[in-house]
Amino acid sequence: MPHGFPIYPWLCLLFTYIRGLNSTVGESRMKSLLLKPRSCSRVLQGHPWVFAGEVQDLLPGSENGKTVVLRDSRKRILGSGVYNQNSKIIWRRYAWNKVPFSMQFIRKSIEKAIQRRPVETCRRLVWSESDLLPGLVVDQYGDALVVQALTLAIDMRLPAIATILQELTNAKAVVFRNDASVRKLEGLETYVGTFNDQVLEPLNLDIDGLSYQLDLLKGQKTGFYLDQREQHALVSTFAKGGAVLDAFCNQGAFALQCAKAGAKSVIGIDSSDTAVQLARYNAKENRLEATFEVENVFDYFTNNRDERFDLIVLDPPPFARSHAQVEGALKGYKEINLRAIKALNPGGILATYTCSQAFSMEVFEDLVSGAASDARRTIQILHHCYQAKDHPILLTMPESAYLHGLILEAD
Template sequence: MACKFYLYKGMGRKAENGHPWIYTTEIEGYEGTYENGDIVEVYNFKGNFIGKGYINDVSKITIRIMTKDINEEIDKDFFRKRLHNAWNYRKKIIDTSSCRFLFGEADFVPGLIIDKYEDYYVIQSLALGIDKYKSIIVELLTEDFGAKGVYERSDVKVRELEGMEQTKGFLTEPFDTTFEIIENGVKYYVDIENGQKTGFFLDQKENRHAIHKICKDADVLDCFTHTGSFALNAGVAGAKSVLGIDISQLAIDDASKNAALNKLSDTVRFECHNAFDVLHEWAKEGRQYDVVILDPPAFTKSRSTIKSAVRGYKEINLRGIKMVKPGGFLVTCSCSHFMAPELFKDTIADAAKDARRMLRQVEFRTQASDHPILWNSDESYYLKFYIFQVV
């Protein structure tokens, strides 16, 4: 018999509307016994069933709801159905050679990320309840989806909030963890063992393609280039010259290898710089580009640091706007969930005002459609992406 949890009066309304999280502060009491990681049932104050999911009382997110069907068992068939639903969705909407195969809450499996790189899969478990089902997930990826290998990249700090250790390693027989993928006609070396996130930023796939139309015959500056993905798309699109900069020499080395892989080394170059410092110097020198791309890391990962993040986003956009030739283009984005769309928009507007330039919006986009935004779970919406003409 599953342990039953009851919520305070007035609590759980978001969960009743489909949000999968139940916080510690919402729980009034429970009946029965449980161990962390167990599947428990959740009821509102009237005793009406809301859903069932796994519990971890170490976490502020105490229960993550897996199903709203009281009769649905959380077993291998459950995960088979969820994985096939996720795959069938992606087959319809995106190139699936390399993609986010499953996106946690937005695919109704809270706490689990699965990325697919050709025939190899990387999983990330962000919650204790998912750890209990890891072997089942690996079996399904192998049996149903033909995975040649599965690697775990659960080396993320959020696990510590769950009372869990960070971990990474092979979940199948070992294999070479560096291999080649193709996206938008661009080739990349991907290192799923040591690369950022699970090896590559898949969420910008469609946005990288969107810059092709503005980069032909252009001089392009790509800031925070990482392994060169936007810079290489500019090169493939026919840019006259591309300079990618990043503070990490390791990233610059990897980006240069990717340029060579695409036979773009003559057009696409990379240099190691701190973007904040060097843009200030170059703007004073009067250096300008047809296209400036700003794809910084998240400047905030919590509500408490939003003010400093706003200062960071304003500063980098101010400097970026100054580097754009009149009539040229600014590509700018934020990958922080806590940088709300309106706040990001206002911050860019303030930067343009201080730069004494006007922005004409060409396009607004979000994360690629293999990272779907579930309207009942606003945490699934995090990436904001603009293309502006600077006049």
């Protein structure tokens, strides 16, 4: 059993696994949800989610985690999805036709997801709805896999999924990072553990030419910001000979890539002492010169208002995790970008990002534009940036494009 996993939920999970190993709900037994007449649900335009208020009647709790067919008010099939009445998102599509969410389907979907990605030591293998597996996220770090089960349907099948992943990748260890708060919205407990109660120590891995110490059980996200790998490389091309500030530096990936690229000086700031200690360790291991300090980034700009930089990286945690938090987050993003723009030397580069799903690129660009106007600086856009390609974006699901960035040059 996973280390640290509550006993009773594990027994329930094991029972479900044994009962559903060979198949889940048979196609002939699949229940149906009906959209309300004259529904304006985004699912009619291809979005994979349906909310509770968009259907005529909810199904009983006995259908939670099972396959359910969605139909419009005329009973035409709109797809097959996994159901959970305890979630605001009660239905998540994985197929356009009537197909059970069987282990055979899951295995084939995982195989396709792996085949779509280039072979690398560290990569995202499965990305939820983008790979037709709602709620399943899998990252690979060498011989170890980190798995997140963010929906009830995936959580119910987790032991079988872990077994499939090991068979397909020859992974020696599987970590369950089920500590994301979104699990609570599915009625699930949060925990961190390992498959078969395996003991796993922090490991050192080479990622894009640098060695990092990764703690897959306690580190940020699943151990590393894999979605920013392409940005680490791109931003470093602006670093040679310049003074670099990496704000919200975490384990120091932006800072260390810039130091490797020949920056004159590199400073990394983060409010987490653990992150800063890890960044210092990584700098030492790679024999790179970089300074890392524990400080609130807003306070750092205030306390060092006379400092100027040739390159500033802003990669904060999400200020808005829901639409209800957007208004406050807008003020925060604008203010931090305003302070960064003021701290740029003439011709300086700002690489600024948001990982808040509630923001589109257009909204993010508007707020940074407002910050530039307030700073009375003329700014040119050099690059629009998104998450790494192994985090594919669904055309009909804006939420799958959660990472937005701009690389800008100031006058």
